[in-house]
Amino acid sequence: MPSTRRPEEPRPGIGLGSLTDDLRRVLRTKLLTEPCSAATIARLFSMHRRTLHRHLRLEGLAFRQVADDIRFEIARELVGNTDMALGQIAAVLRYSELSAFTRAFRRWSGQTPSVWRSTHPRAGKSRPHRKSDNRPEQDHGDLSSRSP
Numbered sequence: 001m002p003s004t005r006r007p008e009e010p011r012p013g014i015g016l017g018s019l020t021d022d023l024r025r026v027l028r029t030k031l032l033t034e035p036c037s038a039a040t041i042a043r044l045f046s047m048h049r050r051t052l053h054r055h056l057r058l059e060g061l062a063f064r065q066v067a068d069d070i071r072f073e074i075a076r077e078l079v080g081n082t083d084m085a086l087g088q089i090a091a092v093l094r095y096s097e098l099s100a101f102t103r104a105f106r107r108w109s110g111q112t113p114s115v116w117r118s119t120h121p122r123a124g125k126s127r128p129h130r131k132s133d134n135r136p137e138q139d140h141g142d143l144s145s146r147s148p
Contacts, residue, residue: 019045019055019056019059020056020059020061020066022045023041023045023052023056023063023066024066024069024070026041026044026045027041027066027067027070028070028073028074030044031067031070031071031074031093031094032074032092032093035094036067038052038053038063038064041063068104068108071093071104072105072108072109074092074093075089075093075101075104075105075108075113076109076116076120078092078093079105079113079116079117079120080116080117080120080122081122086098086101086102086113086114089101089113090102101113
């Protein structure tokens with residue numbers, strides 16, 4: 001009996017998830033270097049835009065959703081782990097202006113980028129600690145004049 005599956009459709013159970021993983025890797029680099037449309041990215045995978053959409057739909061995803069997830073990952077890393085100005089981060093992520101980036105970040109996280117930055121400690125670096133009110137302040141004198 002002939003198959004009713006179109007030739008460009010993936011076979012069930014084969015390769016599911018790998019396209020999304022590959023798409024995430026490509027978007028992670030391309031979003032920072034050039035404007036990314038579904039058609040442009042589909043061409044990198046040697047397929048038509050509609051075929052890319054069909055493959056993603058089989059995984060319950062959409063191109064814009066995956067691209068936004070990657071933008072949010074990059075934004076979290078830049079906001080949380082660098083001292084870059086928010087306007088610079090918006091420009092790196094190719095937002096037309098800071099307010100557009102702020103709205104997107106709020107939609108993703110429920111917080112503005114500046115509030116998120118102040119409430120999330122840096123990975124690998126600790127932010128300056130505030131003095132605790134319940135510990136007495138100790139005077140260590142001038143440590144540079146002491147001998148080892």
